[in-house]
Amino acid sequence: MIRVERAAEARRTRESWSAFELSHAQEELPTAVELPEHPGLWQVAGGEISPYLGEGLEVAYPHATPDELYAAAARAWPAWREADPEVRVRLCLEVCDLIHARAARFVPATMHTAGQSAGMAAAGSGTNALDRGLEAVAAAWEAMRRVTPSATWTGRFGKHDVSLAKRYRIVPRGVAVVVTCASFPAWNAYPAILANLATGNPVIVKPHPTAVLPMAMAVAACREVLSAAGFDPGLVTLAVDSAERPIAKELIKHPACRIVDFTGSAAFGSWVEANAFPAVAYTETSGLNSVVIDTFDEQVLRALAGSLCLFSAQMCTSPQNLFVPRRVFADFADGLAGAVRQISTVPRRAAAMLAAIQSDSTLSLVSRMRSAGSVVLDALPYEHPEFPGARTCGPLLVATEDRAVYGEERFGPIAFLVPVDDRDEGLARAASDASTHGAITAFCYSTDEGFVARAEDAFAWAGAALTSNVTGPMPLNFSAAYSDYHVSGLNPAGNASLTDDSFVAGRFRITQSRRPA
DSSP states (O other): OHHHHHHHHHHHHTOOOOSSOOOOOOOOOOOOOOOTTOOSEEEEOTTOBOTTTOSBOOOEEEEOOHHHHHHHHHHHHHHHHHSOHHHHHHHHHHHHHHHHHTHHHHHHHHHHHHOOOHHHHHIIIIIHHHHHHHHHHHHHHHHHHTSOSEEEEEEEETTEEEEEEEEEEEEEOOEEEEEOOSSSHHHHHHHHHHHHHHTTOOEEEEOOTTOOHHHHHHHHHHHHHHHHTTOOGGGEEEOOOOSSSOOHHHHHHSTTEEEEEEESOHHHHHHHHHHOTTSEEEEEOOOOOEEEESSOOHHHHHHHHHHHHGGGGOSTTOOOEEEEEGGGHHHHHHHHHHHHHHHHTSHHHHHHHTOOOSOHHHHHHHHHHTTSSEEEEOOOOOOOSSOTTOOOOOOEEEEOOOHHHHSSOOOSSEEEEEEESSHHHHHHHHHHHHHHHOOSEEEEEOSOHHHHHHHHHHHHHHTOEEEESOOSSSOTTOOOTTTSOBOOSSBTTBSOOBTOTHHHHTTEEEEEEEEEO
C-alpha cells in the first residue's frame, strides 16, 4: 500500500507528483474488445466514427438491457462488499497498473473516438487520468480508514456502569452508474469507477455512443483484474446505447441505482441532479469560463492563443468569454488573432494542438456562430499531416456585446471578445456569469496586485478556480492531480469536485451493532 500512501501524502501537501511514467508509444487501433461472460448480445456500435479517418470503427460490443446489467451487479456484489477495504484498494491499484501497461493501445482508441491528439491521449487521457483515478482511491482509503472498526464504551447510569462492545461497519451504498462524455471520457471516468470500486460498489459504465472503445477497454481491464482475484467480473459492466435509443435515463431511474457519476452537458446534468434520487449524484457539466483582461503583452496573447487552440477548445476548462477594456480592445483583438494564426495555420503545430473535432455538431455550431457578431478571426480547417481526411477547425473569434450570444456555453473552438468599459466591469460580469451559469475555470491578466486579489475573491465566492498571469509552456487548462481541485460544487458547472473528501465519503455509510461487553 506504499503507493496509495504516497498518493495520500501528495493530496495533503498538494505537491507535484505522479505515480505513472509518461510514454508516447502507440499501437494500432484496436478492432476488438475482450469482455468474456459479459451479458448482452454482441453487435457493432454504429455511432463510433473516427474524427481522423471519417470511417466507422466497426467494433462490436455487448448490448445488454439495464435489467441484465443490474442483475449481474446484484450477483457480484455480496462478496465484494464484504471484502476487506484494503483488498479492494489493492485491486484498484492493479487496475491502474493494467491500464497503464496497455497505454499504447489506449492512445489510438482515444484519438479515433474522442479526437484528441496522440500527445493528449497519452498524457491527459493517460497518465494524468490515471493519477486522478489513484487520487480518488487514496481519498477513499483515507475516508474508510478513519472509521474505527470497534470500541468498548462505558457509561454511568445511576449507581451502575454499563459497558458495551460496539462494532462499526463500512456498508457500500450500492450499484453505481458512471456516464461519460464524448471528448474527454477517461479523465472523469477513472476517478468515478475507482472511487466506487474502492468503497465496495458495483459499477455500470455508460459511455457516450460515439466514444465507446476506450471505456470498453477500461471495463475489460477492471473485469480481468477482478476475475484473476476470484471476484465476479459482473462488478463492472458496460452499457452501450445509441443516440436513437439512449438508456442513460433508464439506468439512472432503475430502482437498484444508488450512485450516479455524470460528465456531460449542463442540460442533462440538471436532469440527473433533479431525478437521480434516491441515488446520490456526482456531476460535472459545463459553464462560462471567462478571461478578464486588464493588461497584456505578447506572452499573454500566446498563452491565451494556446488555450483557445488546445484540443480545439473541446475541454470543460477551455476559456470562452474574454472581457477586454474598450481602450485596448482593437490591439488585443488583432494581437490574439495573430497569435492564434501562428498555431492554426502551421499544419504540424496545429495537429499537435488543435487535434480533431469530435462531432459534426460542433462544426455546425461554429458555422452558426459566424453570424453572432463581428468576426475577428474566421474558423478555418487545417490539413492534418498524417490524416488528410481529418475533421479539423481552427478557433472562431467573434466580437460581440450581445449577452444572448455569449451568455451560454458554446462548446468547441468558439471564443467571444466582449468589450467592457473597464477592468472592474469585466470582472463583475465574469464572476456573475460563473455564479449564475456555472464556470470551472477563470483567468485574469493584470500587473496590479490589488486587482488580482479582488479577482481571487470574486471568483472564489463564485466557485470558479482562478489562474492569474500564467504564461509559458504550461497550458492554461492543465489541472494537476493531487494538487488542483477540479470543479468546486459551488456553481451550476457541477456539484462534485475531483477530488475532495465529499467525492468519496457518500459512496458508503456506517452501520453499528452493540452488545454488553
